Amino acid sequence: MTTREIVQKLWNLCNVLRDDGITYHQYVTELTYILFLKMMKERKQEAAIPEKYCWDRLRALHGEEMYRHYRELLTHLGTEAEDELIRQIYHNASTNIGEPKNLEKIIRSIDDLDWYSAREEGLGNLYEGLLEKNASEKKSGAGQYFTPRPLINVMVKLIDPQPGERCNDPAAGTFGFMIAADQYLREKTDDYFEVPKLKPFQINQAFTGCELVQETHRLALMNARLHGIEGKIYLGDTLSSLGTQMGGMDVILTNPPFGTKRGGERPTRNDLTFVTTNKQLNFLQHIYRALKKDGKARAAVVLPDNVLFQEGDGRRVREDLMDKCNLHTILRLPTGIFYAQGVKTNVLFFNRGTNDTGNTEEVWFYDLRTNMPSFGKRNALTEEHFGDFIRAYTAEDRTQVKDPRWSRFTREEIRAKGDTLDLGLIADESLSAYENLPDPIESAEEAIGKLERAAGLLSEVVEELKAAEGGNRK
Incomplete structure (x- = not known):
């Protein structure tokens, strides 16, 4: 079986x-x-x-x-x-x-x-x-905690963690990124047989994370234990003072939660330069601050499109990122690979500099979104879909890559465009408007899920109003 x-x-x-x-x-x-x-x-x-x-x-x-x-x-x-x-x-x-x-x-x-x-x-x-x-079942609502494994594997492969490095996921979910990084290293080192002195470190310290939701934290602990990983997985909020304990990292691989803090709540960290209600911008600041300032520490982070173009704090965070890090590559991901239909995401690849200014000279973009098929349950994303991107990313001379989806913008060009990173998408002229429509079955399932969640929230409001009304009568 x-x-x-x-x-x-x-x-x-x-x-x-x-x-x-x-x-x-x-x-x-x-x-x-x-x-x-x-x-x-x-x-x-x-x-x-x-x-x-x-x-x-x-x-x-x-x-x-x-x-x-x-x-x-x-x-x-x-x-x-x-x-x-x-x-x-x-x-x-x-x-x-x-x-x-x-x-x-x-x-x-x-x-x-x-x-x-x-x-x-x-x-x-x-x-x-x-x-x-569980993540593939829309009714479970667990898709928000689960990044597709083919995408995780590609991110791990390109970041290329090494034995002895400290790896972290500050939004751990079920710990998939760290488990994939451990498996990648086990395959490279014959299950750590080639680095026997480092094996205790790899098992007990190399892979760590933090997860906010207790039920998901349980799943992460179980997943780590069954994969032979004993590293610390904190239960708590990375955007609180707890996050300051996760510094000096060599590698960060993560897919932070999307959205804003409820009720306009801001993080309780006092070490972030630009404190906003946008969780992704706050997580991004945490990530590049948590990397070692040695020029080698690196990260791959899944982020939604709004991080690339948001004005105000968004622009200031992007400027800070490109100053402190070499933001060398942005992968524009296809739609339909996450739990919500139409969510537009990207992977940002960057290295922390040894100083805090002028580290990004150019950014390469790969458009894996335009004119791509609609991915979902009936058309699964696979690692093969990333083949051309991997070849461009790993090329010895990126300027020699002949691929219309591969493009470069200098730091000066980005600055002239108002520091937007919403770049690198090719013209979508080959498809009619009808061919790019989302899968109708998946759209209907998504609509049902939204209605069910809305009904649940309304029920909670009604119960709270009844409780309040009962208290007033007393």
């Missing part, structure tokens, strides 16, 4: 919980609690778990007794487990399963899976496949 088949079987178990009103994201969190116990058994790592709460003890129970034991297990592991990572995974854990028979069915079904095949293909790959499945 392949990893994909096992993931599909796990995903199908969600149908068992429909009557309990459990969402996709809640289901994945619940599976994390249960799978962790099973996977620790499969990896022969149960020593970190009290014997009373190991997998075999849980699966030996039935009905109400199993249900009570499971709830007790969640509380104990989240508060009293000696292993800090286990405590973090189960911190504030509670079950959303209401029926004991449903819990038992899930545990029995998981126990009956082909775990020999799962071990052979990698338990970490199985779990990441489950996270990817």
